[in-house]
Amino acid sequence: MTTRLYYTDAYRTTFTARVVDRSPDGHRVYLDQTAFYPTSGGQPHDVGSLGGIPIVDVIDEDERIAHVLAAALPETPADALDGTVDWDRRFDHMQQHTGQHLLSALFEDLFGARTVSVHFGPDTSTLDLDAESLSAEQLAQAEARANAAVAEARPVSVSFEDAATAAGLRKPSDRGGTLRIVTIETLDRSACGGTHVRSTSEIGAILLRGTERVRKSTRVAFVCGQRALRRARRDFEALTQIAAALSSSIDDAPTAIAAHMERFKDAESARKRMDRELTTFRARERYDAAEPGANGVRTIVVRDAGSMDELRTLAQAAIALPRAIVIGVLAGPPSVLVAASEDSGVDAGKAIKERLARAGGRGGGSPRIAQGSVPDVATAESLVNDLLSARI
Numbered sequence: 001m002t003t004r005l006y007y008t009d010a011y012r013t014t015f016t017a018r019v020v021d022r023s024p025d026g027h028r029v030y031l032d033q034t035a036f037y038p039t040s041g042g043q044p045h046d047v048g049s050l051g052g053i054p055i056v057d058v059i060d061e062d063e064r065i066a067h068v069l070a071a072a073l074p075e076t077p078a079d080a081l082d083g084t085v086d087w088d089r090r091f092d093h094m095q096q097h098t099g100q101h102l103l104s105a106l107f108e109d110l111f112g113a114r115t116v117s118v119h120f121g122p123d124t125s126t127l128d129l130d131a132e133s134l135s136a137e138q139l140a141q142a143e144a145r146a147n148a149a150v151a152e153a154r155p156v157s158v159s160f161e162d163a164a165t166a167a168g169l170r171k172p173s174d175r176g177g178t179l180r181i182v183t184i185e186t187l188d189r190s191a192c193g194g195t196h197v198r199s200t201s202e203i204g205a206i207l208l209r210g211t212e213r214v215r216k217s218t219r220v221a222f223v224c225g226q227r228a229l230r231r232a233r234r235d236f237e238a239l240t241q242i243a244a245a246l247s248s249s250i251d252d253a254p255t256a257i258a259a260h261m262e263r264f265k266d267a268e269s270a271r272k273r274m275d276r277e278l279t280t281f282r283a284r285e286r287y288d289a290a291e292p293g294a295n296g297v298r299t300i301v302v303r304d305a306g307s308m309d310e311l312r313t314l315a316q317a318a319i320a321l322p323r324a325i326v327i328g329v330l331a332g333p334p335s336v337l338v339a340a341s342e343d344s345g346v347d348a349g350k351a352i353k354e355r356l357a358r359a360g361g362r363g364g365g366s367p368r369i370a371q372g373s374v375p376d377v378a379t380a381e382s383l384v385n386d387l388l389s390a391r392i
């Protein structure tokens with residue numbers, strides 16, 4: 001049984017303990033007491049050092065706590081070790097965790113949204129609430145109330161009470177025996193084994209980061225203390241860059257972006273319209289330049305298209321004109337296109353399909369437009385010559 005020093009004093013960062021057990025390789029060490037918090041209840045483990053060796057993991061094994069070391073612990077005659085908890089990481093977790101208790105209490109009191117699970121991440125922590133959704137106003141209200149509770153500096157205390165008689169718990173505990181209860185004065189009483197600050201004032205700023213629907217609950221992301229400051233600083237820097245790019249102030253940036261997007265959309269549709277007009281013009285030019293055959297059908301050969309997309313667009317514009325056939329060839333990747341207007345008497349799909357099969361290519365299409373790829377440019381050219389000499 002490991003005595004958990006953090007249960008009664010979350011601020012304790014140094015301690016001396018006796019080694020009671022160790023793994024054969026000396027990497028996993030068990031002590032009679034420890035200030036190291038093991039990963040549990042959604043809160044990540046502490047780091048620090050034990051006997052001068054860095055701690056890489058702390059594991060809760062119910063009765064005992066395993067300390068996983070970066071290097072093997074040498075046999076020590078005294079078998080007593082000094083432990084030092086990394087305070088920055090511990091205090092950060094205390095801030096996030098107490099902030100979570102406060103937010104869970106406020107979301108339930110304000111909106112009846114109960115917390116179903118919590119997660120403390122390396123950047124952001126989250127609460128899953130049994131609510132269909134939360135509006136931006138509700139988030140702002142909860143955030144304002146939480147920060148007011150921080151300013152009120154409400155004491156946060158730990159007590160050990162019998163499960164049978166512990167009253168006023170936010171969530172009834174399903175455990176018997178002695179419960180460790182964390183109380184935020186007049187706001188919340190919750191059974192919890194984690195580490196917390198002693199006053200809501202130490203949580204520091206609380207910043208809600210938005211919501212996301214997860215199955216039947218609403219996930220709220222939040223950051224407390226230094227994390228909130230760091231996050232706000234990054235937001236400010238990003239917004240400053242955005243505003244500078246828009247030559248506007250940060251406050252005017254949303255309006256400036258909306259205006260830019262509107263102009264961009266207009267420019268896009270104008271460009272597309274001009275593209276279509278230009279293609280029609282080019283198709284008309286080639287159509288006029290092609291001599292009609294004996295049957296009055298004009299065959300337009302296109303060898304200079306930049307891409308299959310461009311070739312298809314041109315072909316579609318050309319076959320909108322009377323009695324037109326388009327035969328196109330592309331070098332990279334080697335491919336052939338056939339398009340035929342409705343009154344040309346030609347079925348583009350049929351014209352290309354068999355020839356492609358013979359040439360070792362693949363593809364197909366409709367009676368109006370068809371295309372296929374072939375192994376190389378020479379094959380593409382001979383397929384085009386075949387189509388031309390056969391008058392399709």
Ligand SMILES: [Zn+2]
Nearest residue numbers: 097192193194
């Ligand atoms: Zn807690």
